[in-house]
Amino acid sequence: ELKRLDKEFSAERLLFGEHHLSHAASAFYPSPFEEAIVLTLDGVGEWATTAVTVGKGNKLDIVKEIHFPHSLGLLYSAFTYYTGFRVNSGEYKVMGLAPYGEPKYKNLILEKLIDLKEDGSFHLDQSYFNYATGLTMTNKKFSDLFGEPVRKPESDQLTQFHMDIAASIQTVTEEVVLKMTRSLAKEYRIPNLCMAGGVALNCVANGKILRDQAFKKIWVQPAAGDAGGALGAALSVWHKELDKPRKINPTDSMKGSCLGPEYKQKNIEEELAGCEAIFETVAEEEMLEQTAQALAKGKAVGWFQGRMEFGPRALGGRSILGDPRSETMQKTLNLKVKYRESFRPFAPSVLREDVSEWFELDDDSPYMLFVDNVKQNKRREMTSEE
Secondary structure, eight states, rough: HHHHHHTTTOGOOOOOOHHHHHHHHHHHHHSSSSSEEEEEEEEEEEEEEEEEEETTTEEEEEEEEEEETOOOHHHHHHHHTTTTTOTTTTTHHHHHHHGGGTTTTTIIIIIIIIEOOTTTEEOGGGGBBBBTTSSSSSSSHHHHHTEEEEEEETTOOOOOHHHHHHHHHHHHHHHHHHHHHHHHHHHHHEEEEEEGGGGGHHHHHHHHHHHSSSEEEEEEEETTTTHHHHHHHHHHHIISOOOOOOOOOOOOOGGGOOOOOOOOHHHHHHHHTTTTOOOOOHHHHHHHHHHHHHTTTTOOEEEOOOOOSEEEESSSSEEEEEETTOHHHHHIIIIEEEEEEEETOOOOOOGGGHHHHBSSSOOOTTTTTTOOBBBBBOOOOOOOOO
């Protein structure tokens, strides 16, 4: 395929990057830090499932690893499977479901499934799992432990049991990563932490790490999943293999994660006309006024501008907007626009200077990767019906 694109291509030009080193490179090299600990956690890459890497300047070296089948990502995926969601794409649903439950099974998970050490290292009891040798994530022993069979999404409703299970594995995940980050901060005495890998998309856990303050500063790669590995592989070759210097941006070097395609006004109008869409072209000021009026009337707005976001989060380039003051907006967007479960959350968009007015933590969060508590004076009690 490469020779078809370039007849002069030689296989000697191919370089192979390790999975977790690529994750680490994607997190460290674009970060605003000269030196940092890089923690990467996912299902599995080659054999590593967790890696600790030390970055300094343009240098990046893996110093610790946890290997398959012992994996925090696969443990979370096992509960994703157990609650009836699709593995490798439904983990964020478990995270979104967790706030509706109580972590009733946390101690059972820690007693039976995972042997967690004080430094955050761990060992999974494989007698409860099937992912290493079979075609499913969990087995009958796993189901018997919690007293319910695997949920069948086509016929079984989500119940309070599933919400409590989600809350339990979310709490265990937070405990694991907090033990890791506290231990690493104490061991290496480096104030900065970078993160990548699928588990780093768990923005609730990330918020707990930020509030814990074991590390003074945290930066998470917005394309923390495997897609970001492509970016990391390229950066790793440039800085680590070719020894090119880094230019550190005090914010970060991800350009707002807007690394995807963008389209000219002329191209957009041609596409709309080509599909016989009904549209009108207005000045930017008028467009903003119409958008504000539509939001105030409780309408949903599709927002399309600039480059597309690289990574799983909609960050204003390709976003759906709604008025957060509306009591029905979340459910309306989920059920009538996105056609997904009603419990799924949306992220608030707040001006940076107003963050501390709404949230307990006053910190940068441009990539939808940290969850924080709403300030007490902005909360209201939910009714029993809600």
